[in-house]
Amino acid sequence: MRTLVCLKQILDPDLPARDFQIDAESREAKQGSANLVTNIFCENALETALQLRDRVGGEITALCYGGEKAEDVLRKALAMTADNAALVSREGVSNPDSLAVAKVLAAAIRKLGDFDLILVGRESGDWGVGQTGGLLAEELGMPCLTLVDEIEAEGEGLRLRRQSDVGFEIAECSSPVVATITNHEANVPRIPKTRDVMMSYRKPLTQWTHADLELDNEVAGGRSYYEVVELFVPTKDIECEFVEGDDLNERVASLAGKLSAVADAVS
Amino acid sequence: MSIAIVLFGEYGFDRAVAGVIGCGQALKATTGGEIVAVVIGAPAGEMTSEVAGRVDRVIVASQPELGEYQPETAIDAMKQILAPLGASIVLLGNDTYSQEVTPRLASRLGGSSLADAVEVKSVNGAVHAIRSAYGGKAMATYELKRSPAVVWVRARALAPAEPTGAVATMEETSVNLGEAALRIVERRAEVQEGVRLEDAQIIVSGGRGLGGPEPFEMLKELAQVLGAEQGASRAACDAGWVPPSWQVGQTGKKVAPELYLAIAISGASQHLLGMGDSKVIAAVNTDGDAPIFKHCSFGIVEDYKNVVPLLTEKLAEMRK
Ligand SMILES: Cc1cc2nc3c(=O)[nH]c(=O)nc-3n(C[C@H](O)[C@H](O)[C@H](O)COP(=O)(O)OP(=O)(O)OC[C@H]3O[C@@H](n4cnc5c(N)ncnc54)[C@H](O)[C@@H]3O)c2cc1C
Ligand SMILES: Nc1ncnc2c1ncn2[C@@H]1O[C@H](COP(=O)(O)O)[C@@H](O)[C@H]1O
Secondary structure, eight states, X not given: OEEEEEOOEEEOTTSOGGGOOEETTTTEEXXXXXXXXXXXXXXXXXXXXXXXXXXXXXXXXXXXXXXXXXXXXXXXXXXXXXSEEEEEEOTTOOSOOHHHHHHHHHHHHHHHOOOSEEEEESSOSSSOOOOHHHHHHHHHTOOEEEEEEEEEEETTEEEEEEEOSSEEEEEEEESOEEEEEOOOGGGOOOOOOHHHXXXXXXXXXXXXXXXXXXXXXXXXXXXXXXXXXXXXXXXXXXXXXXXXXXSHHHHHHHHHHHHHHHHHHHO | OOEEEEEEGGXXXXXXXXXXXXXXXXXXXXXXXXXXXXXXXXXXXXXXXXXXXXXXXXXXXXXXXXXXXXXXXXXXXXXXXXXXXXOSEEEEOSSHXXXXXXXXXXXXXXXXXXXXXXXXXXXXXXXXXXEEEGGGTEEEEEEEOSSSEEEEEOGGGSOOOOOOSSOOEEEEOOOOOOOOSEEEEEEEEOOOOSSOGGGOSEEEEEOGGGOSSTHHHHHXXXXXXXXXXEEEOHHHHHTTSSOGGGBBSTTSBOOOOSEEEEESOOOOHHHHHHHTTOSEEEEEESOTTOGGGXXXXXXXXXXXXXXXXXXXXXXXXXXX
């Protein structure tokens, strides 16, 4: 089984709302003192791939299209025991649109060779557009299933379980296939072992530029599919009334009264 | 410019369908043109007449291969039906299937796609869509650069379509479908009591602070006396305490009930993204500085273990 996992580097989504600031000019979040991290669903995807490799063997390639610090994402993937990695440098393009990303990833994948399984996250924790997987499948001419949380090899083919609106669904397909991965209790990403972190620096990491992938400028510019024309922080802030009372019993009674009043209005 | 609305026949007519068509009607008020509903698969129940009363034209593709959703076949069929229509905007709902087909359909039609729009508008001929970004910490307006703009919208949160007073013409169509390289072979629904979470009027949700699966039983009793459905934060779902389908938030269900009671949930922006539009939000949390309280009408700073059983008891008395 040859698996490729696409990983994106994003602004730490756990950055508290009160520390979140927008750069009006670039229409992006200011990084400030926040960290850049691997998008969680990409790590869920890698974990899914690692568990599949544990069962059926094979090789895992980690791929990232990113900026200056993106190598961190791939070193971590290698430390989680991916076998090799490739980094395409974003070269000054910030927040490229989904089609540009899909085209870059597709070009890199073609250069890397044949894969049975291509995994992406269901969406990214920064912009959360969730369009890359589907567009990548179209670029590569492969079938695609979204919201997958478990993958089994079966004979020549693959069996994918995905979360649906009401439960789950099982799909069967032959490889190659693109799957977008969602979180599940079974694919919580492993913490790299110290020894594997050290080993990760000895594993192969290929670096490419746009030119190496022979991408045309318009695509690589990343503004031909969509563009963010405005970014703002919505105002809200309502005053919370903390229930009062002399003791717990009174406070809970007050809470019950308020809840009951709202519930009455409903029924 | 015309607006196409892609619907799955198997879902029938519900609040989500009303919301997507409502989005189309709001757009049509500024763009003019017609609204064409494209129904993939045999329409369930009264769907056809409900839809026909709210749009200008209905095209139904009900051949047997489209009866149950298959991603590859559905996308192929949509492409064949939509390409000749030449619509400049294609709207879909926020069910799994609609989300799945959106980018691939855009790709096949040579258009641009976007997800989870809360508003779609036409600005000087360009299509703009508003959606949240950075896990709910910001809102972003996107301009879709290619045509058609294929967008799935947060259907249940949008104003439902009004009947037009007319009945649209109906056309049956058929498409040529090949063998699909990927097939859904099994569909399992979790046994669900009560109404679906998105339609619930009252929701009682639990989070990581509950510490395990058992307290959700305690919350179940509370939910029962309130006539509520149960939800959860991602932390609780990821821990396996409750099924993934209970998850509320950016990557879970988007809900907007009259009352949302958050118990031992901190109120991360990604959770708020799924329930911030609730009419009244209330919380039980040991931490008075928890972000959830910034969105609450009222709340109590206290251990849930001390609150929930007593609260259930009092509510049971009050609501006999
Ligand atoms: C891309 C992305 C998508 C995400 N999507 C979602 C999503 O859809 N839904 C979602 O929920 N999250 C989502 N998250 C995760 C989100 O960021 C938070 O990690 C998650 O919501 C935290 O869940 P929680 O509030 O239950 O846990 P915590 O943040 O750990 O909060 C637990 C709370 O319980 C309180 N508490 C502890 N003990 C008690 C007690 N005894 N009694 C009362 N209160 C107590 C604590 O004070 C704390 O406030 C997403 C994250 C990312 C990065
Ligand atoms: N720059 C990137 N490099 C590698 N993978 C990416 C990149 N952008 C998006 N992806 C993949 O696409 C998934 C969904 O991202 P998005 O469509 O941007 O929400 C991510 O989880 C990644 O797997």
